[in-house]
Amino acid sequence: MGQVPCSGCCTFFTPRNKAQNFCSEPGCQRIRKTLWQKQKLATDSEYKEGQRLAQKKWLQNNPGYWKNYRRRNPEKTDRNRSLQKIRNMKHRQDQTVYKLSKTIGIAKMDARKPIGHTLSGQYWLVPEVAKMDAVKIFITAIPGRYP
Numbered sequence: 001m002g003q004v005p006c007s008g009c010c011t012f013f014t015p016r017n018k019a020q021n022f023c024s025e026p027g028c029q030r031i032r033k034t035l036w037q038k039q040k041l042a043t044d045s046e047y048k049e050g051q052r053l054a055q056k057k058w059l060q061n062n063p064g065y066w067k068n069y070r071r072r073n074p075e076k077t078d079r080n081r082s083l084q085k086i087r088n089m090k091h092r093q094d095q096t097v098y099k100l101s102k103t104i105g106i107a108k109m110d111a112r113k114p115i116g117h118t119l120s121g122q123y124w125l126v127p128e129v130a131k132m133d134a135v136k137i138f139i140t141a142i143p144g145r146y147p
């Protein structure tokens with residue numbers, strides 16, 4: 001069998017069979033397993049429930065894990081908080097659009113609000129493409145008007 005590019009790192013490798021899309025590098029195997037689990041969680045409710053119970057049990061045996069995690073990883077905590085804010089905002093927007101559409105019969109509308117001068121601050125630039133890290137950026141509003 002000829003060489004094929006790895007779906008994880010794009011390096012060419014010789015697969016053991018037609019179904020093998022990832023090379024044996026640990027990082028690529030981790031991606032493969034993550035994708036497998038994501039798929040499994042989405043399609044197998046028994047597996048999902050088992051995972052939920054196992055996580056719950058593990059957390060009971062490791063109290064304070066997340067508290068310690070957040071203390072040890074302030075950057076990641078900051079990032080997660082920002083991402084959660086985005087998810088909450090998106091959810092609220094979806095809810096608003098849904099309620100509006102129920103009330104006034106508009107199926108689709110632009111729910112974006114004007115941002116104005118509240119734009120200044122720290123943001124996480126989150127790529128929609130998998131395997132790319134989020135980048136922290138700083139946006140500062142410059143006073144004055146532009147044509």
Ligand SMILES: [Zn+2]
Pocket residue numbers: 006007008009010011022023024025028
């Ligand atoms: Zn690879």
